[in-house]
Amino acid sequence: MPFDPATPLQVEEVNEKRWRLLADLRYHGKFEDFVVPAGTLTDFASVPRLFTWLVPTSGKYTKAAVLHDYLCETELIPRNDADGVFRRALGEAEVPTVRRYVIWGAVRLASLLRGAKAGDIAGIVLLALLVVPLAAPIAIAVMCVLLGLSLVEIVVWLALRVFGKTPPGPLRWWWT
Numbered sequence: 001m002p003f004d005p006a007t008p009l010q011v012e013e014v015n016e017k018r019w020r021l022l023a024d025l026r027y028h029g030k031f032e033d034f035v036v037p038a039g040t041l042t043d044f045a046s047v048p049r050l051f052t053w054l055v056p057t058s059g060k061y062t063k064a065a066v067l068h069d070y071l072c073e074t075e076l077i078p079r080n081d082a083d084g085v086f087r088r089a090l091g092e093a094e095v096p097t098v099r100r101y102v103i104w105g106a107v108r109l110a111s112l113l114r115g116a117k118a119g120d121i122a123g124i125v126l127l128a129l130l131v132v133p134l135a136a137p138i139a140i141a142v143m144c145v146l147l148g149l150s151l152v153e154i155v156v157w158l159a160l161r162v163f164g165k166t167p168p169g170p171l172r173w174w175w176t
Contacts, residue, residue, distance in 0.1 A: 002028045002092045003063050017043055027067050029085055032077075036070040043069070045103070055103055064089035068107065079111050 004026035011019040018041050025036040044058045045065040058065075064086055071082035087104040095103070 002089065004028065009063055009066065011042070014041065019044065021066070025063060025066060027063075027085075027089065030088065034067060034071065034076070034085075036067055040066075040070055042066045051106075055099070055106075060093045060095045061090050061100075061103060064093055064095075079114075083108050083111055 007023055007026050009025060010022040012022055014020050021036060021038050021040045021042065023038050027034045027036075042065070044062050045055065046069070047055050047057050067089055068082055068086040071077055071085060072079060076082075077085070083104070086107060087100070090100040090104060
């Protein structure tokens with residue numbers, strides 16, 4: 001495991017948005033080793049509030065986010081390399097593939113927009129116009145499946161309700 005298991009993430013709350021590392025966080029990269037020193041401040045994953053329902057500020061990716069913040073703030077390596085280390089660390093933390101690329105893609109987009117010129121933004125918009133037609137059908141299919149599953153759940157719930165049954169197992173907490 002690239003994050004040193006002997007040094008778990010130990011933090012203390014500074015305020016409702018910032019945390020301080022109480023111990024060094026060590027990461028063994030492909031070519032370099034990095035140490036995020038104790039005392040470093042972090043906000044874990046910097047997720048806009050609008051999207052925290054999709055990607056909470058902490059999860060399997062917390063250590064990777066702390067490392068990425070540190071690499072970006074200290075400029076130990078170029079920003080695009082820090083983003084690459086972040087993507088690798090997300091994979092090594094076993095963040096599921098789709099979530100990993102959503103998180104990494106948002107980080108890369110933020111990196112590209114930081115200090116971007118009009119020509120850079122035009123390139124990003126062009127890339128988005130190419131990607132959206134490919135991603136939209138997949139997103140629509142996923143939404144249809146989720147809608148279908150929700151309808152099945154509602155029908156089952158109504159049937160159980162009509163017959164006065166209590167759902168078994170994990171649904172019992174929801175029922176009572």
